[in-house]
Amino acid sequence: MSRLKLYSVIYVVLFVFATVQVLFEYGGYLDRMYWIAFAGIIVLSAVKAVLVAEYYMHLRWEPRSVSALMLIALTAVLGLTLAAGYSIT
């Protein structure tokens, strides 16, 4: 697959995933099964983010150290958020 075709396919996938996220709400899933819908929506966002980073930002073709750099930053803020959230009595 040429690079342009690959980019186009990813664009379509991103578009569809965004639409599916909203369908969780419009379909009433958030009212019926909030936390399952929550997990589904966040996972879709994460998949979209990975697709953009890997292909549009070319992380896939960069040295692994660049991905590690971003993962370290992400780990730091996730650590802050999770520990702070857990600290609430």
Next chain:
Amino acid sequence: MSDMPPASSVKRWFVTTNHKDVGILYTATALFFLLFGGLLALLFRTQLWTSGQGILSANAYNQAVTAHGLMMVFWFLSPFAFGFANYVVPLQIGADDLAFPRLNAISYWLYLFSGILFAISFFQGGTFAGGWTMYAPLNIPAYTPSVGGSTAILALALFIVSVTVSSVNFLTTMHRMRAKGLTLWNLPLFTWSILLTVWMMLFAFAALLAALIILSADRLVGTQYFAYRIMESGAITMTNEAASLLWTHLFWFFGHPEVYIVFFPALGAMAEIFQTFTGRRIVGRKWFIIAMVLVAVQSFMVWMHHMFLTAINLQIKTLFMATTIGISLPFDLMVFALIYTCLKGDIRFKTPFLFAFGGLILFILGGVTGVFLGAVVLDYEFRGTYWVVAHFHYVMVGGVTGLVGALYYWFPKMTGKMYNEYLGKVHFGLYFVGFNLLYFPMFIAWETPRRVFEYPANLEVFHQLATIGGVLLGVSFLVMFYNLYRSLSVGEDATDQVWQYASSAEWAVSSPPPLENFTEGIPSYGEGTLEFLDEDPTVTAQGATDGGTPAVSGDGHGDAPALESGHDRHPSHASIWPFYLGLGMFLGFLGLSGLQDGSFAPGMEGGVYMAILAAGFAVTGWSLLRMGLEDFYVPEPSSFGEQWPFAGVENTKLGMWVFLASDVVLFGAFIGSYIFIRIANGWQDWHHLIPEAHVALPGLINTYLLLTSSFTVVLALVASERGSKWGTIGSLVTTFVLGIGFLINKGIEWLHLFHIESEQFAHGWGLSTNVASSTFYLTTGLHGLHVIAGLIVTLYLIWRAWNGAYTDDNSPIEYFGLYWHFVDIVWLFLFPLFYIL
């Protein structure tokens, strides 16, 4: 502009981008702020001569204590260390300059102007008076209402912009521009300490920037993150139940790494000095480096030990007590390594060594007394007392002691003149006695409440001793200034190798070094020791890295840097635009300080602030444009050198990735704050704070717009790769239009929400309505500002593409794309969090 005026010219110091000049500027400016902060300290030490009110009013005392803390921690300590880092690190790694010389100058000017802004805050009804930790709710106008309070916070935000730019620059330089054979393991220890310091700075300061933006928004436009309101009845209401805790989390997530950010450069300098003046390599060098790396990582895992007295739960307190004890272990190793180096070596008691050794002793005392504060039960007793003040100063000023040693150590290299050894030793004697007389009595008088000028009468003698010690410490610095001034005028000329046994590369060049550092050839450690090679060794050296990726990758995305293009051109060293950019941002931030609750004061005062703000925008925009158009040549580093782990990622691209990593933390802290507040409020009880009219559709439309704009940026890159000028322009124009569409859609949505009328939200849903609206507008607003910045760059790219750029070099489009796609990714999380969940 690339002509470099002579060092005797005033103009030189406004236009220079050379790392050595910038290092001297940092050092001199930091010493000025030392005097500023020191005078403030002497003011309140005078007040503390006896208990109760003295020469300062209560509010003036609070301002002096607060400004002293902020000034010393931010505007003196780290910048003092970065004066040496600027001067020495490129020399030690064998580079001609930092990777981005103009960014380096920008960092300096932003630092200087942020300090000036802070000084101005004293004249705007008084500066911030809520303590250097700026705890909520003392940090909001209900308690610190002066305009100067806002200015001080904005000054700190401007300082962090400087720090972030500097971090990006140093990380790119140290990872990409090392001499051949200079693997990470072989880096001099001072450079190692700076490398770890800037990594910590990159992540820690981004969290503080998030905290300060939120706080500024509360103070300037009326968001409700930390908002407490004091009613006429005296009752206090708050919209965010977790306000104080949120601030402490954000602040100390930065604040504890900051201790090491401040101390590490001193530690690195002390290690260099110990090696030089004992005549032997540091004992356990490898383990010393591993210990520093461990501390840098662990520093982000201990922040809640500053919060044992808050409402966090016991389980998390226990966990953070354990991590705190854990971080002391690598430090023990480093301290023993330094001590054992002395025991094994043959010590020469020169002034740099005296200060370095003194710094070690003080740090040991500071470290031991800090262990008490890491234990939950003991901390209940000590927190908020002078025990903390004493411990903190033994650690931080212990670091200063090491850095003063560094000043004497590198002064001959930086100036070409030797200092007076006798006066240096007098300085040390006065300093060490003054220091201990100032801070040790505070351990004895530990029951004195912190930041309060009233204390039990039986502690008066200790406070008086401390005040005398403070004066002595101040006098010792006068001796130092006299020594340095006299040495500059009549000191002996320094040789190249000033100190016997000093082995890092700065000692292999003249004192002071030439403008482009290594005129004898290209420095190389390829054969195990420093040697200077003839020009252009890249032909034989490809792929020689320290265990990482070879310098040339064959995938088409990690092209090797091109040394050859422009090979016969000399690098540029002068540009006036960093100065103007600093000035513009200074004016902009000063103008912003006049905002309160979203509007400027009526009449002349508000008009002046608005005019300053407008001038700030104009000067900043003009400077950026001129800098973009300036012919400023910086060669890509040779692939001959060591570039692990970022070989194959050219400097500008790596700089962009490093910046984005800090932006991950910035946005992460914003999103984390939202999640934290929502958890504290009850995750699913949140919806009653949001009007029915806040629906998902505008967010979905904006998601489509941003995703499509990301796709068109990719198309622009593909078009430029194919050499299609009109394809490139068309794709960029489409990106611009989509971005504008995003902003228009957001504007329509916001206006609608501002003016909704419902039973629950009779006055609309504005920034100040509740904490849900505040988090929504501020977080998506920050994202919107990123979009606007991206659109400005898009316009510039379109204009350049129109004039024929990017058909042979599309890297600017690729670098812009990294930023734009990142902004897209952030939205991919904001959309569900703020519109669906």
